Amino acid sequence: MSKLASADSGVPTLAVSTVIFTLRPNQAGAMQLAIALVRRIKKPYLGLWALPGGPLSMNEDLATAASRNLLETTGLHPRYLEQLYAFGNLDRSPNDLAEDRVVSIVYWALVGSEEAAEAVEGENVQWFWADQLDPLAFDHSLIVEYALWRLRNKLEYSRLAHGFLGERFTLAQLREVYEAVLGRALDPGNFRRMVQGNGAVVATSERLEGTRHRPPKLYRYDSSIDLTDQGPLNTGERK
């Protein structure tokens, strides 16, 4: 199996990184999709922003390492966590010294908006709007682009929006999540019919507390439906 190996005796380093999504209010008060990034404090790409991550340690599961990235970066726990992809192209680092090769197994995570408001921020850890990113270190721009694509695709056929919301929500709040993730306005009437038609969201007997004359009804996700379907891995990974 090793006949293609080069003369050097090195092996690729294995790292785990995490794309952390949340919704945060923008200056106009509308929810907008944001990503947590860390600033590089060493070469290569010194000073650029990058996905949080680090080497996989010997006694950690992959998902545990991804959760730890999230906790160490933001002080938060994920509402949803899924493996995205393993990135291992030879040219993903500008430094072509063979001993620097890193293969990154990347996860993506959703953090609730309320928790995200409490998140750690600092000079070297910040939230950025997902659709307004400058070029990131390494191949991280491509990784974020792929994570966004996966998030937008999954939103349409799963109850993934739950990862940003509380247990109870109005249809307007749910629509706001869809609008923030998809990056476009949705017609309220069409959205209501879509949601009520697919059956994943059920009305509760409660209404939003407030001062309005006719407060909107609160909904919840049908818990008998999986947050998102990974088939055999749904049980296999939790053994």
Added chain:
Amino acid sequence: MSKLASADSGVPTLAVSTVIFTLRPNQAGAMQLAIALVRRIKKPYLGLWALPGGPLSMNEDLATAASRNLLETTGLHPRYLEQLYAFGNLDRSPNDLAEDRVVSIVYWALVGSEEAAEAVEGENVQWFWADQLDPLAFDHSLIVEYALWRLRNKLEYSRLAHGFLGERFTLAQLREVYEAVLGRALDPGNFRRMVQGNGAVVATSERLEGTRHRPPKLYRYDSSIDLTDQGPLNTGERK
């Protein structure tokens, strides 16, 4: 980032493995989904069957390593190759010595039926029916189960069946691929309407050569439709 690291100085080994699918005729002459496996010739799991794979070498891309697995195991090149998942649970090997931990980045591949008939076979490399496997080494039974799930899901919304067929095929041949992968008979009339309705398959002016009075029409896939969509990775991975 290393505060959870154990006292030992080891790092997990990175391996690449490949689930190789093809269609082969069974004793009744019908096409059936098969997987190429290799026999373990060392411990652990000595004598059991496993997915082909090996350590990632320093100068190989992940997909290149997966193709090499396929070539070394069967002598064949893939018609289709896609990353499946990275498996890295701490308990995936029975040997709980920390220095034996392996993280496997797994690909799945489709090999054309005609090529598969020429494939290398031997005492330690054989094709098995995908739905009649005995327990495999390590967590490879779970990996195969997940690969089957992915294949069956993707078949329904992509032109993946192409990976088993030639450039031109009859609707009966296409239906045979679907039946083999899904493991159940399909109504010919409904299948024809489904295929003609989704627009991915277009009729050619040719007909199957043979002795029949009215030979069936040959179809081809519309090449403007991606074999299967991975969004930004479609270009990103080929850079």
